[in-house]
Amino acid sequence: MPSEQEATLQSVWKPELYRMxxxxxxxxxxxxxxxxxxxxxxxxxxxxxxxxxxxxxxxxxxxxxxxxxxxxxxxxxxxxxxxxxxxxxxxxxxxxxxxxxxxxxxxxxxxxxxxxxxxxxxxxxxxxxxxxxxxxLQRLDTAVNYQESPYMTLNKRKLKILSKHSTKAANKTTITTSPTKRGDGQNNRPPIISVPTPAPTIGGFPYGSGGEITPTEPLALFEKPHAFRVNTFKGLNWCELCGNFLWGFTQQGVKCEDCGFIAHVKCSNSVPADCVPDLKKLRGVFGIDLTNVLASRKATLPFVIVKCVAEIEARGLTCEGIYRLSGFADEIEALKMALDTDGEHADLSESSYSNINVVAGALKLYLRLLPVPLITFSAHPSMIQATRRKQLPDQLNGIRDSLTLLPTAHYHTLQYLLEHLQRVSQHQAINKMSAHNLATVFAPTLIGPPHMAATGDNMAASQYNNGPPDISSDIFLIELLITHCMKIFQ
Structure with a gap:
């Protein structure tokens, strides 16, 4: 008798195209x-x-x-x-x-x-x-029930394992949507995370996922598109969406570089944005796309930022020049390696890193190495335009609308970080770090190098070639975000 796995395979594998x-x-x-x-x-x-x-x-x-x-x-x-x-x-x-x-x-x-x-x-x-x-062939990309696809049928065990750890957070964290009306009438604000009893040291955010995800639901907490690339497969391979054979001898279909999902080229257009990257394919967390890291770890916030913020708020809020003064480069590199290797278990305590500026430097390094800046190239021009409005309420409304252009992972991480920076600025009488000073430090880090920041055309690059770029508008934007983050993200 065929095994359970073989029986399941026979029920989803459609060999007609192979025989043909x-x-x-x-x-x-x-x-x-x-x-x-x-x-x-x-x-x-x-x-x-x-x-x-x-x-x-x-x-x-x-x-x-x-x-x-x-x-x-x-x-x-x-x-x-x-x-x-x-x-x-x-x-x-x-x-x-x-x-x-x-x-x-x-x-x-x-x-x-x-x-x-x-x-x-x-x-x-x-x-x-x-x-x-x-x-x-014409119906490949339309006549498919994703919930009954081979991927969802054969990977139930995998999906259960990946989502198992989230059950502990089910009673603490809920995901709700609080749409913001834009001028075009669309309600597309990313979901807001609410926690009944916020922890002040981390700004009210847990860094685990919220609620158990059943195997029949899209697994990714954040909508992450698959990174499909045309691929040549050896041996018999079939589409994980429709179950039909990948015909031909070369470049028969596409494969997701992050999770390994295989599909026909046409079928790949119908696969939802629910990529769950394989943790084995992610080497560390520094320099890795933010959405990839959070989707693979089933997290709402990057643990690097959460751990660094918690440590800084515990012993660095009154440290003069926090975020402005640099720690020793070799110690920052050592902490980076520890976070890449040990993950959430990395030790950031005072006994390991007595200079809090090392922890602050690691946080800034993490943001600086993101392939796509926290304030993405697509959202940046719209946010700058909003800051040029005459009245403060109009500026804040414009920034709030522009934030809807951010991926969900970027949106929540930015909110979490800005609330932290606002708390830092509240101690400016001691630490000498006002909202403006923090904005001056973080503008290049959150937006990216001035010559790379998107403006919708090549203006930034041409300005950079003609001399040092003017980043005053970026500093003003970050200062507004820090000062009014509660109003902007409310």
Missing amino acids: QLEAPTPKSVPCTEFIPDQCETLFEGYEYHGLITHIQAVQLLDTEPEGAYLVRRSSSANGQFYTLSLKFNNKIHHYKLYYENGKGFYVREKRYETVRQLVADGLVTMYLELKVPTL
């Missing part, structure tokens, strides 16, 4: 029997290249050959820009422009092949499927 591929014609080159002065022996195999012959001559050569027969010729109208592939399929002779790019091989459309034979073999399979099952 086995029935497709196989390529058969028609060799040229005459000497051709311009024959490109380094490009073509089996004397399949016939040189400069006419369309009619190609048809005559292929007419008596079996299905899948092909030859390559040069057309007088090509001007050396391409070859012509003549192929017999479905009792008809088809002609295609065949291109060759040095180092990338042959191609007719978007795929690349080392040899013409590989191209023809792959093309015959696709043509055969399009002839025999056109309706099925």
Whole structure:
């Protein structure tokens, strides 16, 4: 008897396309029997290249050959820009422009092949499927119930394991939505996290996920799109969305670089943004995309920031020049390595790092190394425009609307960090770090280097090339965010 796993596999695996591929014609080159002065022996195999012959001559050569027969010729109208592939399929002779790019091989459309034979073999399979099952191919990206897909069926155990740790937070944390109305009438404010009994040392936010996620629900707490890339699969592979075979011999489909989800190119358009990156693929946390880190750890906030903020608020709020003064570079690097290696268990206590500026430096380094700044390139121009309004209420409303352009992970992390910086500024009489001083320190860190900050065009880059950029507008923006964060995020 088949095992439970085998029985499940049989219920989701749809082998019709695989059987159909086995029935497709196989390529058969028609060799040229005459000497051709311009024959490109380094490009073509089996004397399949016939040189400069006419369309009619190609048809005559292929007419008596079996299905899948092909030859390559040069057309007088090509001007050396391409070859012509003549192929017999479905009792008809088809002609295609065949291109060759040095180092990338042959191609007719978007795929690349080392040899013409590989191209023809792959093309015959696709043509055969399009002839025999056109309706099925057209329905691949529409007739799919994601909740009953092979991915959700076969990965229930994986989904349970990944979401198991969140059950402890179920009674403490809830995810609710508090939409903010924009001028266009859309309600798309990211969900607000509310905690009945906030912990003052971390700004009222837990850094675990909220509530258990059942295996039949999208797993990711944050909506993270899959990082699909065209991939060539070896052996039998099938789409994790529709269950159908990935036909062809090369570049049969796409695979998510973060979680490994496999799908047809068309089916990938229907996969929801619920990527759960594999922790094994993430080396540390510094320099890793924020949404990737939080989705893989099922967290609402990055633990690096949470731990650093907690330590700074415990013993650094009254330290003069906090965030402005730098700790020793080698100690900051040591702390970075500890956080990358030990994760949440890294020791940030005074006994390990007596200089609190080392902890502050590690926090700034984490933000500085984010591939996409906390205030993203897409949201930055809109926020700057909001600061140029004349009245303060209009400025705050504009910033609030602009924040909806941030990914959910960036939105909550920014809110958490700004509330912390506001608490730091409340001790400015002792630590000498006003909201303006903090903004001066954090503007390049939160927005990115001035020459990279998005402005909707190349203005920032051109200004940078003409001399030191003016970041006064960025400093003013961060100062507003720190001073009025409670109003902006309320």
